[in-house]
Amino acid sequence: MAHRALILASCLFAGAATHLGGAAQASPDVALNGTFTARSDGLWATTNEIMVYQPDVVATWTVTSSCTTFQDCTGTVISDQGWTAELVYQSQRWKAAHVIEGWQRCPDGSTAPGEQTFTFWAARLDAPDRHDRLSGWDQTIGPSGACGVNRSLNVRMPFTLTRIG
Template sequence: MKRPATTPRLLTVSTCTLLLLVTCATRAGADPSDDEFALNGTFFAVSDGQYAKTNDRFHDEATVTSTWTITTDCADFEDCTGTVRSDQGWTADIQYAGRLWKVVRDLPDWEHCPDGSTAPGTQKYTFALDDNYPPNVLVGFDRTVGPSGACGVNQWLDVAMPFTLTKTRP
């Protein structure tokens, strides 16, 4: 007897679904207190100004280096939150969402206008592990955006730089 054309496809989907459920159940069943998913320790942070883009055009900016102390707690492999403390004097929340770590902070006087006034900016770091780097290095972007209309210009200022975070000690 000939099998219907859909049988292999359904079998494949069922097999993949089963594998996904087993994988998720194994990871979700892990004890969150073992810090398997948490990002904790001291890190060397680099926002590489050499490859910065301002409003989507390459434009050299100053490279910024700092030391971050990160403390996170995870309920499971998808739900992690915590705090970043930088040696530059700021503290911000960190969360894991959509396979990326995210740190967002407000910069009150970020953009300096020709008339001497300033405008705020929102800085967002997004980073993750990358198979092309050693396991102690996370890579992503440092992006800061100011409001449209700041300094009398009807466009926001958007500065993005490649970002690396290297663990220096637990």
């Protein structure tokens, strides 16, 4: 009986090892390329963690990227709003960031920059259409101390990226 249990355990282990090895070798292509509509949803925006309506922002992005491995992907986002940002893939999420000069308006008429970061991902990595609609966050943070306030202005909105070409 012990001999049969040992044979069964050996077969199960071998099957699991084969299955895991096959899954590791068949990693999906994660490179993201094409033209997309980028939409930041102001209805669900938060300002310093308090719900505050912001106008929706809709732009067209041209995205190019390439991957040397499943975990090492880089690229570029070009927005029709006039900015370009580096694109990086980490922990199953894409991230692009750029600086918006004069983003925060102060009562005295001065301004402060904001760093806008888009973080987004596919809902299912194994879906054949995983690059057609991605979702995540658009977050812009101003510097602490701007406008004489020792707290960063932080605006965060839900974000979707939908393929159009």
